[in-house]
Amino acid sequence: MDILTLFVIIPVLTIVALVFTKGLKQARLVSMVGSIIQLGMAINLVFAYFKERAINKEIMVFTKDYVWFEQFNIHYTIGVDGISVALLLLTAIIVLAGVFISWKIADLPKEFFISLLVLASGVYGFFISLDLFTMFVFYEIAVIPMYLLIGIWGSGPKEYSAMKLTLMLMGASAVLLVGVLGIYFNSNADGGALTFNILEIAQVNIPFEAQKLFFPLTFVGFAVLGALFPFHTWSPDGHASAPTAVSMLHAGVLMKLGGYGIFRIAMFLLPAGAMHWSWFFIILAAIGVVYGAFGAIRQTDLKYINAYASVSHLGLVLFALMTLNKIAWNGAILQSLSHGLLTALFFALIGMIYGRTHTRDISKLGGMMKILPFIGAIYVITGLAYLGLPGFSGFVAEMNIFVGAFQNPDMFQRILTVLVVSSIVITAVYILRLVGKIMMGPLVTNDCENLPKATWYEKTGILLLLIPIIGMGVAPLWLSDMLLESIQPFIQGVL
Amino acid sequence: MIAGISIYEILTVTSILFFIGVYGFITRKNLISILMSIELILNASVINFVVINKYLYPDMLQGVYFSIFIIAVAAAETALAVSIIINLYRQIASVEVKDTEIMKY
């Protein structure tokens, strides 16, 4: 058994073990153990990667290849580079934190954890696969459980939100599938056989006309998951209705699949298409950044605010990707990681506040810092990290994006960059409004004076997320260098 | 052979009959009327069999045989249809098409 396939096997084994559990206590224990093993493996993978990278200069390391469906040349091809390693680690962290945050889930705990782990296994599989078709399969595996998770364990208009989210993502998948097949049927442009293997396709010069046609399809297919304006509307409703751990996992990891897919497939395989279309999508992304931030200003539901903030922050990822610049790409990956941790943390905190006060309406909250000092303090820290304060991961990512985007001497792109930079001010406005309203200020109601303090599992979950955020923010060099090295072969295509 | 009448004229008549049958089949709202329209259609085609046999292949009788079979089948069909109609009438007290749409969707 190779080191990467284990990432899919472990969740599956955990699911199998979960099937035989009874009740909440056993279910969460099994999930926790499974997730901890997973996290351990992810950390181990980081070290193994560094060791391997020192001697192996291929684009991907730990590659394995098994034929899966011979007729169409579909393989189970796996391998990782620095980017996937980082994202795998992120996923493992968030899944474990999600398990901790769901420690007290009341309804159908077993089924909940199973769905959660199915989702996780899809994500893991997506990050390790190097075969378009396999990737697509894992992508679907990751997206489908969302419907159940929101529809069953959600709150508010959950059926509606679940349906909306699933339909929009499925619609995007359909578009994506066309793009993927388009790539597949052009993969013999140099006379070879049709193939789904990403590394092989990257060697092929797909005709420009085909690239022009299939790049937007592939891009949009993934970008909907990355909340590209104007296809972001599933995100606020979906997040608002989803249970906490699902919001965490979805915003934290699943939405990263979009950016990662664009990077790995759209950009890497269709570089000419990317260059041809970059002007268009960069505008959309820039609009998304500013638009999401402004949208967040006016919301009154905590989760909606965070969802719009995610639109804005993930807009930055797409923006950075479309600038076709190495530094900005590094920033995009960093932003993916940073946003994943931050937004998961935010959702976790919102879940805790909601679990105690049973409201997410900011007009009904106030002065929480006094009653819940730990949660309040972490909330403020998270808010500050979210608005890009130095010392936290967000700053590092944003600076990479801004500096990278500014390296392009094209005046149009510069102006867009300045526009995008201005989002840091708008972000400050809504974050501070939020913090000022719910954490500071006078108490709004008196009946919440005896709210329970944060429990050990909540604290564990929070610290699990907070420590990497600070780690990334204080010492970004090793991570940034690891990513830069891995980006190098990808950027060559578009330069 | 009918003296002075070409095959074209006969075929014209049967075509007209056929389409009258089709028209009736689609426009009538009563199960029995529909059954009658079907009879018209059947008859029009039976004539064609017969006439083509007579005009083009007078040595053979296949057309005739076919018409006999068709008449036999039509008789059986009518008998069944009538029994179904009667049964239906017992159940819903109507033989109008609009009352028998329960199988839609």
Add this chain to the structure above:
Amino acid sequence: MDFTYVILIPLIPLAAFLLLGIFNQKIKPAVSGYIGVAGLSTSAALSFYTAYQYFFIVGKVEGVYQTFVEKTTWMNFTDTLAIDMGILIDPISVMMLIVVSVISLMVHIYSRGYMKGDDGYTRFFAFLGLFSFSMFGLVLATNLFQIYIFWELVGVSSFLLIGYYYTKPSAVAAAKKAFIVTRFADLGFLVGILIIGYYTGTFDFKTLNNPEGSAILNWASTSFIGLSVITWALILIFIGGAGKSAMFPLHIWLPDAMEGPTPVSALIHAATMVVAGVYLVARLFPMYYFVEDGFALNIVAYVGAFSSLFAAIIAITQTDIKRVLAFSTMSQLGYMMLALGVSGYDGHEGVGYMASMFHLFTHAMFKALLFLGAGSVIHAVHSNYLKDMGGLRKYMPITNITFLIAALAISGVFPLSGFWSKDEILVAAFEHNKLIYGVGVFVAGLTAFYMFRLYFGIFWGKDTQYKHAPHESPISMTFPLMILAFISIVGGFIPFSELITPDKAGFEAHLNIPLAIVATIVGLTGIGLAYVFYKKENNMADRFANAFGVFYKWTFNKFYFDEIYIFVTKNIIFNRIAAPIAWFDKKVVDGTMEGIGNKTVVISKKIKGIQSGKVQDYAFGFIAGVVILALVFIYLWTN
């Protein structure tokens, strides 16, 4: 000389912050106060040692002060462009170390008395530690990006400290306002950094500031709308500095920031953080001076002069003593900017630069003193307003005397420290630009007037009947006052012209007697007027105010800048931009998506009707289909 130990100066407060922050609940308040003071004392001692080492032992090589840099890579962008973290030792950074550590230490000591019994005592000291760390990091920054990083951290500690009384809505609003306004200014700073980073290929101060370096020599290589891009970058960076240093029109946050505890106002909003903008311009002074013949520097001068005048006028009418001091701070910061703006580079030409730094130093001391004195008063009478005060000299002798010393110093009375630094500024302005000189002299008079209005209003004036007789503050509060008063008296005799000059070579400064006399006369006139108006309780001031009428009202309302700010934020951003976007998102974008969904349902219902279950309908479809197919195949599909 190895200056690596300087890194400890910021790290010790950081350690204190982490210690107090993480074990917030577990540490006894008394202990946390000691931890804070001990940490800052160590930093201060190290700062003095550094200053001694630098200025008197190893700093000067062949008459020129050297720049020492110790750094390590923090993040790589490209092969050449990277963010470094490190320390940069040169005259101004060492001077700032002294200022920050002294004021911060004094405020730490003072706060032990002032904040006694407060719920968030430990939290307060933690935040002070965070601020000190950030400020030290800022002054020691080796490159633009590092200064930006600490710049933001300073901003956030300011946010946290202004919002220290977080249950008070006005404090929360003020904290938000301060952060957002400065963040808005930082936008300019950041874009400026991006431009500089792209066109010069470095963020490093040493490379950028080298008068023979490519960054300065090649400034004209690219231009944008009539100006060199580098000039644009410098203007944008100055916007960042103006935001922090409360220059017009980004000053609106500073008066509100007085919602924070008074020691915080003294530390952050009088002495250290607000001078960061001045420090930033001074840090990049060679660039400002050489690029495009000082175009950006002229902007600095005029903005500084205008802010100085503007704030001084407003200060006259305010009744909240902390706000008077806040506007005074803004006015004095304008003075420093003005001084930088009129400075030259070589030798005696650099007097403005020197004077600015000199004034930064002396101002930090006496303004901190004023704030701490005001804090002592507020502590005693539990009010911020002049109307609740009067005749306090009898109750609070030490505060009275130290406050008087500070007021005299800021008014520029010989031989207190303010006299010397202000005189140098006026000399520089006189040599450079007569208009700015005129403004400077006028502002000096106004300063003396409003300061003594304040002084007489608090300690003399009417004999207010107090419910609880005010009493002198404890020793922990008066001790810092005395130290600062001492520095305010003798600070003017430090030979700044030897130590801090643009070309780092030093020159002989002479007292320009005629200008000094003019300034002194103006200052004394201001004091005299204040004496006449406010020494005894009388209605002259009111009569005067009535005579000015509308102008007085405008001034009293700070020229309605807060209203404009509220209009912009509430009406324009919140209602005119955010609300339509929220609406647009709900109705148009989401509406489109929803519409697609709904239309699908509607259409499917329509299509469902075709499947009617009527055989006749099917038959019709069949017949019509056959007919059409037949038509197509027979007539249209004829090859």
Add this chain to the structure above:
Amino acid sequence: MERIIFYILALIMIVFAIASVSSKKMLRSVIYLLFVLCGIAGLYFLIDYNFLAAIQLTVYAGGIIVLIIFSVVLVHHIEMELELAKRSKQILVGLACLIGLGIFLTTIYSHTFNVVENSITTTAEDIGLGLLSYETGGFILPFEVISILLLASMIGAIVIAKGKKLTDKNEPK
């Protein structure tokens, strides 16, 4: 002479067919159909297929029409007015039928039939022999199959028509 008879027959058939599908009275509609069927029998006489004409008369005109009349009488009041389709639908269907007819006719007229002039008279004997022959071209197998089919349909018709008892248990109303 035959020509005239043919035209008369054709006219009768078409007119009564139209009347049959458009009449509002059920029973009349059936009677009109009877005329059409008789006309068809006449046509068979004209082309010398007497046996066929006889079958047509007995089975169709005799059997089926009677069956239909029975059912009409069983389920309708004699004078009940039938509901007609919507005018728009009538026109639409009529149009489709006319176009279809046009296609039929143009196709027929554009095709040259290889007509063999003859005056062979087919007797019932010929037909009977052919039907029962099991040599090449014989129709004995279809004949048997048809007879089975008739039997089956007869049984089926009886079972269905008398099905009331079966439904009684389930529907006690």
